[in-house]
Amino acid sequence: MNFDTLELSKSMRRLLLLLLILPMALLVMGVYGGLMQALFRAGIVTSDPFVGGEYYRGLTLHGVINALVFTTFFAVAFGHAVITKTLNKALNERWAWTSGILMIVGTVMTALTIFAGRADVLYTFYPPLQADFFFYLGLVLVVVGSWIAFFTWIPPYLEWRRENPGTKTPLAAVGIFVTFIVWFIASIAVAVEIIVLIMPWVLGWVDGINAMLARTLFWMFGHPLVYFWLLPVYVMYYTMLPRLAGGKLYSDTAGRLVFFMFIVFSIPVGTHHQLMDPGISSEWKLIQGFFTFMVALPSLITAFTLAASLEYAGRKRGGKGLFGWMFKLPYFDTSRWLFAYFITGLILFIFGGISGIINASYQMNAVVHNTAWLPGHFHMTVAGPVILGMLGMSLYMVAKLTGKKIRMKKMVLAVPYVYSVGLLMMSWGLMRGGLQGMPRRTNTGLTYSNPDSALYRADWQLFTDVVVVGASIMFLAMVVYFVAFFLTLVYRRAEEPSMSFGWTESVHESPTPVRWLHNFRPWVIVALVLIFVTYAPVMYDVTTSNYGTSPRYGPDSPAPRVSPSPQSEDLPPPSSSDAEAGDERAERLDLLIE
């Protein structure tokens, strides 16, 4: 079998570089925004040169760039490379470029609306808060662009299956397809939310929106989204990490089982983000809570399989005794610098995973919901294994694709360790503060962390200060990374560009395909059935137990927007058709004046 011999064409190399470098440049802005959030929250700064005093604009940028744009671009670039290399098949370049251009146009569109101050809605953009039309259009283009990338991989795969009957699909290709199957199914929900509910409402074609339905559709997308972030990194963990560590993957079959379980259990879980919401019966919340525990299962298997693989490597390198192997791993080997990005992510994910199970534990969610605990948790997942894996792999791929030598290698090796120390401090501050009631998504610097404010909370000050120290350490590590990344790019080419991944072998592997782990179709069918069963009652609840719809609101005024233009700040006309709503609005305005 000719495996991993096909070289990427020049045009594909260019596309991949564009998809890796452009979001990296944006990430500089996103990471800066992250540091600013910590400083704003602690009350150390009250304005910065880019967003002025608009904390929530910075937060929107930070979320959209880091969590949506950077991750999606990376997944597409990584997917293109993995599919081409593992299947040894060239992709349709015209469609690959179309996908890339759509994503870039979408990103620019969305970023401009945020910078222009017309989309201070955070990355969850819950209606009836309304952003500029182009904010939503940009997001749709990014998503549709990523779908097209996925579609370009299907014909070569079908061809590969025809040519290689009775051969297992390479594990990395399985992982990438699972990533994008989950993404495709889940993003249909957000596409419906944006195209069917939000866009006609933003344009003024309809007057009201069902806020609860929009929110439910968002989380139907929003939780599988986190697996879309995580799965490309799982591909690296399963197919590259064991070899980097000097060993083999413990079990290839376990890897396949894990990926297929993600197809089934990633999506029927979104309601666990809405445990404290009205309008959804608690039984349905409990059922989705059950499936949330099911989706923890593949991650627990992963923890075992990867630990076993690392132990295998450590023992091969001379580790003795029960834990001796742990000290033999190449933590500080510059020739295996990528290992550092993987192992730190894995360690962080232990804490990220545990705190995630706490969040998902139904009534226990009441203790932590929307407190600072939540960003403390998800920074140990998305800003832990996900970002570290993606940063490491971006640098690795860019060096391979350009044929350049990585600069400042020792510093590059130190980055994930320093970053992780900062991250653990920041997350501790956020989580501990959250347990004391400190809210997330709040510019605490103006009130709760401001000694001059009547709302000042002296007991939270320690936590916001620890967050500042942690975030500063993370920021420092990221500056070093960015310098190394862009320095690597500007140096002269050292060798012929050639994309290759160091694929790992397995200790346990069945030579022929395991029948039930060979095809995607049955898993997708089960997933669709589960989504229907778990979401039909939820959708029934949120569409029927609703008392009217909501008009458009801007973040700057308690009065609804009259014209669809987000710039309009007019008060509503005095004669409202709905007398009751009119009275209520008047009362609210009275209260404000008072």
Added chain:
Amino acid sequence: MDKSEALALGLSAVLLLVFFVAIIYASTARGIDVPTCITDPDPFQRGQLIEHAEDRYEVQMIAQMWSFQPRRIEIPAGSQLDIYLRAADILHGFKIEGTNINMMAVPGSINYMQLTFDEPGTYPLICHEYCGVGHHNMRGEIVVTES
């Protein structure tokens, strides 16, 4: 799949099952539950505190940009408080510190939770969902007085 792997898988499944059983126990035997869907609430338009009995109160809480209505309520220690929460404009959050009262206020739906306040003191009440430029000012309080 080899033996140790099957064992790890089995133990993981058992661990998660134990967690889930604990959730069911807390929800059924201890009555600690999450908010549910209310299909027929008394329609209410303005925030108010209603005294049903000496130790039984109901608050109809309106969350709006950027305040709670009523902003401050006073009840005697040992009272049971029924909280109905309604969003007047956009999404808001509602958390009473030091308690398990934590709710989302979503326009178009009524949220509900109940708690008996035994300890006297001042319980800060904070909006924890982003609701526009004044979000960080949105705070109220529940004062529980000695009975």
